[in-house]
Amino acid sequence: MANNFARILSGKRNVGIMSLIGAGSLTATFLLNREHVTAGAQVRRVYPASADYPDLRKHNNCMASHLTPAIYAKLVDKATPNGYTLDQAIQTGVDNPGHPFIKTVGMVAGDEESYEVFADLLDPVIKERHNGYDPQTMTHPTDLDSSKLKSGKFDERYVLSSRVRTGRSIRGLSLPPACTRAERREVEKVVVDALAGLKGDLAGTYYSLTHMTDQEQQQLIDDHFLFDKPVSPLLTCSGMARDWPDARGIWHNNTKTFLIWINEEDHTRVISMEKGGNMKRVFDRFCTGLKEVERLIQEKGWEFMWNERLGYILTCPSNLGTGLRAGVHVNLPKLSKDPRFTKILDNLRLQKRGTGGVDTAAVGSTFDISNLDRLGQSEVQLVQTVVDGVNYLIECEKKLEKGQDIKIPPPVVLQLLPILVQDVLQPLPLLVQDVLKPLPLLVQDVLKPLPLLVQDVLKPLPLLVQDVLKPLPLLVQDVLKPLPLLVQDVLKHLPLLVQDVLKPLPLLVQDVLKPLPLLVQDVLKPLPLLVQDVLKPLPLLVQDVLQPLPILVQVVLQLKVPEERVPGQVTFLSSSCIIIRLSSTYTSQSNRGNQGPVH
């Protein structure tokens, strides 16, 4: 296609070539890797870096927290292939010192390559802003399968409207802080062309800011769709408002439930919304619409900026990953006055805003409640977080209405675990879970006669872990049920040391296990196998016992309780408990089989 060839010939970026031959985004990611991005236009520098280093002593934003003179000196001579420089990226953070209570990001990207060329600064900024997400070691999950969303319909006595928004950038064109007029017009053209191909309930019309009639403008204002030239210095100082209103516009479908802003803070902002509480439908339309738009631009040889490390690339680092903000306008007259409101929101990973959007105050008791996070969690996960959270808030409100008390929910677990631990916890044998569930006292009694070795293994663990194991029955039941959550909840009570130690799990396991017998060390190292390998030094018997245990349990439950106790045999006094025989051979009737070594 003419577009592709023109772009390749212009030598803009290698990605153009790779997309043409269909190598896909992974290769594109590889090409965008730092080492492959060469510097662009020569940066004019008259003074040494130290003379140009900004005065950030009164500043409180993420950029100022991480821009050391050393990093500044390293990056200030660099430019992206488009010629975008560090000084331009940080200008908004220099010009807007911030607020003691609100920590803004303080920098923007001028193009996709900014995230590579200035990674020495952007990575720590991203890490701080996104709860420790490390772009160098972690991958971001993208999931736009809205069918996975559960319970997405809210009580409409409380939820007045539901909305999901995100942004998308067109690969190959600079972002709003840096784009030329021609690039901005190209973004408009590409997107408007694609949107013209939407059909059915997504079919709609484009209203260019430069050409709209007064009547159209008034209608858009009444619908609360119209966006104005930004006035916030956070935005204007980055240069994104240049040439306003050239190539800016609003597209929306005929039913006014799917809306796209073109060339505001990002190339596109995509919004799905409805009155009422049907978040499921809003999210369905959101995902369908996004995928359709993507398909339509791909037909013409374009694609969205996306990579595995950072997800969808947008102007502001705070919007990386999903760029998703799913929210509701919800009326919570009683809950909003409860002093625990903020803590509840925090634990649910939600934020509140006024109904005018960011930096506005709530009107009455109606709040805009949305997800805090953007990166490290998929779209489905984030919307689920909002759904679960808002449902919880409504439950609280209802309780308060009835004069009942409410509880602060436990903090939602952030699944930003290193990949190893994630992979470890996810596929834990269902068996182990099912096995351990109905076995309260068993574990205690199984562990009691365990050889000193195992006890010695447990000894150097923080006393807390032992205390955790002590009341194991109830703990195991309640705690192990949703196993990933459990581990984190258990870990919560561990001394910070243990938590921090577990984070880089491979190293941790090594360090924790150093004083342990090599056997146990080797056993515990590969955590997926942990459970199985932990059981290794246990008497084969125990293993054998536990493995076919479900069947055994079922079988045993059908048996009568034996009269006398046999050493090595474990019997429970209550008739509702289960009898376990530490026996390596069984028939349904045997009760005096070998006991095998019990270590």
Add this chain to the structure above:
Amino acid sequence: MPFGNTHNVLKLKYASSEEYPDLSQHNNHMAKILTPAIYERLRSKQTPSGFTLDDVIQTGIDNPGHPFIMTVGCVAGDEETYEVFKELLDPIIEDRHGGYKPTDKHKTDLNADNLKGGDDLDPNYVISSRVRTGRSIRGFCLPPHCSRGERRGVEKMSVEALDSLSGDLKGKYYALKNMTDAEQQQLIDDHFLFDKPVSPLLLASGMARDWPDGRGIWHNDTKTFLVWVNEEDHLRVISMQKGGNMKEVFNRFCTGLTKIETLFKDKGTSFMWNEHLGYVLTCPSNLGTGLRAGVHVKIPNMSKHAKFEEVLKRLRLQKRGTGGVDTAAVGGTFDISNADRLGFSEVELVQMVVDGVKLLVEMEKKLEKGQSIDDLMPAQK
């Protein structure tokens, strides 16, 4: 280079017509002059320090202007801007400065003795007198374009020069970022303090970047000579006092400026100046003398008179509110100053103000007595 798009050599791959700004709603000097053809010829150029056409015109694109007020719509990033982008700036200068041609020479005259009169403006009407101009230090980029290092360099050099002034010019520098609350309050009470600009005309040019780094106010102990560092220009020099003794104000102005210039020359630099454009400043509207000499004068009757605008026009004067440019007059008190900057010398401009204000006060007095002013109507200067 304040904006991310300006050093984008890759943008030259787009056709000029694709990059040409939409100026259909615009009313400023830049929009009037900048044709697609001129844009095409100039867009690949840049000054030695890297200032490009888009840098020059960004403020004019972002501020379409007003049907009644004609703004300039462009700025210079360094001294060479006026050379490299002549094709655009010469016609703008001609339009803005009353037909000043590219071949014209500008006369500089800072000899205060050449001023006739000016010491006897009636203090019952003339509340205060003031002369201001700007100066740029050769070798440094101008506020829209300078780096932090350059701006700090300008500050350092200026403060060194100002600190060596003596006699009634001896004074002190207050850096914006270091001033104490007490100092700040005093400067506000003296009406000396300048704030971060809010006008989009200024902000869109990039001159407010890194505020308040490198900015400050110097004034002499008697508070009659004031220098702003790194606001809209490298230096804004202001001489002022209460009352109508414009001669004294202008004396101090010329003395101070000449002394400062000598101090800079001793350091091996000078002010940006040339024969054609006089003193070079950020905004093309301030070229030549960069001088605005004015008074705050009480003329409630005159200002309501039908011929007020006509009189001002003939006297080559302009009116502003007492808050400065873009403010409204309060209670019949106006800021009256020269309309011209380029093509007349400093002495000539101050003379126009002195003579013109004298006439306005006479007219006011006549109107107070209910008399006509028709016989006082001046000829077009």
